[in-house]
Amino acid sequence: MIRTHTCGQLTIKDIGKEVKLAGWVSKIRDHGNILFIDLRDRYGITQIVIDDSDEIQNIGVKPESVISIEGTVVQRPDSTINSKLLTGEIEVKLEKINILNDSHQPLPFEIEDAGSVNENVRLKYRYLDLRRNEIKENIIFRSKFIQSIREFLGKENFLEIETPMLTKSTPEGARDFLVPSRLESGKFYALPQSPQLFKQILMISGFDKYFQVARCFRDEDLRADRQPEFTQIDMEMSFVEQNDIINISEAVVKYAIEKTLDINIETPFPKIKYSEAMEKYGTDKPDISFGFILQNITDYLKKSGLDFIDKIIEKNGIIKAIKIEDGDKISLKDIDNINQFIKEKGGNGIGWIRFKDNDYQSPIKKFLKQDIIENIKTNLNIKSGALILFLGGNPEWVNEILGFIRIQISDKLKIKNPDNKFYFLWIVDFPLFEFSKEENKIVSRHHPFTSPEHESFKNHDNPLNITAQAYDLVLNGTEIGGGSIRIHKKSMQEKIFEILGIKKEDYQEKFGFLLDALSFGAPPHGGIAFGLDRLIMLLKKQDSIREIIAFPKTQKGTCLLSGAPDYVESKQLKDLKIKIDLPEK
RNA sequence: GGGGCCGUGGUGCAGUGGUUCUAACAUGUCGGAUUGUCGAUCCGAAGAUCGCGGGUUCAAAUCCCGUCGGCCCCGCCA
Structure with missing residues (x-):
């Protein structure tokens, strides 16, 4: 056994124990005849003390090397207790030290205060950056948050079901990331922008409560809160109405936040209509703080x-x-x-x-x-x-x-959110369609599978006046989730495609599998998806989702750690029967 | 596609035309000293062709043009 305890574990209760610890050398303080090592791992820091002068001569450890040690837990003299550390009342008197792996010196940046390091350096050496406390805590928080969501939804009888990553490119929406098919030359898969159609089909299959921690891909330009691949907490339910989804959404958000942060979340969240949001705040994601x-x-x-x-x-x-x-x-x-x-x-x-x-x-x-x-x-x-x-x-x-x-x-x-609280807000009663000036036609505001509100559909004189059964969740001026009741009747879905000006042969070709599925006993259903990255970012008071993603991409969509994207071997292209045709500069 | 900010030892920064720039300061690194530190301390040393390329000038880290990279925003993101 390399270690018996972690570096955040030993306290006054463990005095006298023979222990083995392993971790990274965070700091060395050499006083000549006494030397201290701060040994760090994911869980914390434990001070190792060496007061044998011969041993000190031979020690030869460098910052950020990985070592394992054996020693005895001893109580620190009263005057040397460090109240900043959970382990600050004890130290481990070194008996044996093993250097498991040296670290190159000097380091690209200092681990302790790397917050002020340029982001390109941090991203290139992300493994070192992730050793820093703040970002390490972000990643741990993210994991705990996801776990608490799984816990809650599991108890609520939701099934976690995976949907394909290699799927079909569909028109409308964001630009797809494409993956060439080798077995079917000239054809492409698309990476999912969301599991939308698959989760609807799962409803038709009878899995009436579904969720997934779903990776989604959109080939659009990046922002502080937008990465080309991001994670959604994706949910779908059958035999529900809008308020059922809103209620369970509030419950899951409340549960996960209260479980992971020491605060109270008041539900229900306020709701305002889209039209009111636009009138009062000029946006569909108002910051009401x-x-x-x-x-x-x-x-x-x-x-x-x-x-x-x-x-x-x-x-x-x-x-x-x-x-x-x-x-x-x-x-x-x-x-x-x-x-x-x-x-x-x-x-x-x-x-x-x-x-x-x-x-x-x-x-x-x-x-x-x-x-x-x-x-x-x-x-x-x-x-x-x-x-x-x-x-x-x-x-x-x-x-x-x-x-x-x-x-x-x-x-x-600087008057936003003066009391530093979480201002959740539902936006409801979205228009089903909007007019796109660029395309000079009517497009779906949410997506074309959104169910209209029935009265407004029956009575409409202009499609732009139809209200959708759609809702967005906004937190402090950022959209963190959105969903809708879906269309579950083939005839209605066809009508919507027609209003959108999609020809029958085109929607048959692209969405025929959905229309078929809707014709075999599709239950009424609806759902929601939360932008996990943005939610975690806001909960951890970060300015960018890159701070809560282990390996994020730069604004140009590159990974500075691995060097992706990159050129590939010509043999790989040959297998795919792909020729590169770059424009001359 | 467009607008803005930034790039100087390992890291963070100062320096906006000259001889206190032969590039400061801090931190880290290396060597030495040091028995209670935890942002240790003290002494010493090494470390930078100022992102890259070109131009203007007697003279460029500094001005101009191009280029590469990072960040923020608009467009884009059903």
Whole structure:
């Protein structure tokens, strides 16, 4: 046996025991006739003490070498107890030391405070980075969180079922990662963007409660909270309605968080309609930890005599405002930056009024009638020092842009989440479709298997007015989950494909297997998927999901540790009958 | 596809045209000293063609162009 205990285990209860420990040399403190080694493993640090001067001469260990030791657990003298360590009341008096493997010196970076090391160096030597306490704890937390979800869903009678990684490319949605087939030259598998169709088919098979810790792949550009491969907690249930899924989702999230963090999660989470989220926050994933709610001031500006405002109102546009109580903290330069952003988004610029005592400043001051100002002051409850920013145009555009600005300003003022809590929020009643300007056609807002809300489907005059039985879970302004009740009747699924403008032969070719399955007794069903990486990131208060993924990719999708992606041998391409045709530079 | 920030010993950084840049400081590494440290301490040493390529200049880490790499954002992500 190489070790009898871990480095985080021994305490005052173990005094006198003969033990064997193994781990990494974290720190050496050499005092000449006494020498200390901090021995570290996943569980903690135990101080090894050597006070035999001959032994010290021969010891020759280097930081981050792996050693095993034998010795006796002894109590530390009172004055040398280290209250920062769980093992700080004891130390192990060394009797025998074995260097299992040396570490090259100097190290690429110091393990203890590598937080300030450039990320490219951290990623290249990820194995060293993962020895650091903070990121190690993130990875351990992630594992415990997943375990608690398995525990909860297991008790709730859910089955964990794997679905294929090599599957069929489907139109719509994100760009697929493709895998060439050798046995069927010229054909490709796609890596799953989500197990969506397979989990629906499992419902049709009668596995009425399914979940999976599912790896998903989307070949799109990366962000701090987006990796090309990521993990979903994927769930699907039969014989359920929207609220059943919402309830079990809240229960599983509550259970896993309370089990892994020492906090209380209040359920049920608040719900707001999509339309309300857009009106008030200008986004479908609002951060509700602070105010700055978008306020419609169109009525107060009617007959303002201002040409550009009259024109906006004439074209059925609106004017909305954000009120910033601490208006002095937003400078003219900040407003300039906002203007630049708006110009990039196809607008002219933002209006502003700065209220000071009983006066006010504004670039359009000489055009503003006193009664308009009074109206705004009263209705928006303006106090001295406040700044309002306002923007006019068509409602959707105004909401979207002000939603962005709301976040920009809150970042600048650092007023987000002042009490550092978790603000969960359900967004419900999404539209089933939206109009895509790029493709100039109607597309699914969630995915084409989402069931419409029946009344709105029956009564619709325009597909864009149909409501979906879909719901998103938002945590502190980040979407962490989403799902829907699915269509379980073939005829309805065909109608949806037709509204989407997909030809019968095309949907037959791509989704025929689903339509077939729906025709053999498909139960009503629905589900949800949680973005595990984002959820863990937020729970661990990290700024990037790379901090909670063991081996993440860079913004260009490369792995600095392994060097992927890379060229392959020509024989491999030959087997696949693939020719590379790179454009000349 | 676009916008922005960054790249200087192993690591983190200072230095924005010159002779206090023959590149500072901190930390680590190596050698020595040291009996109670735990961010140990003290003494000493080594370690950098300033990401790479080109240009401007009497003179470039510093200015310009290109390129490579990392990060943040827009587009994209049903």
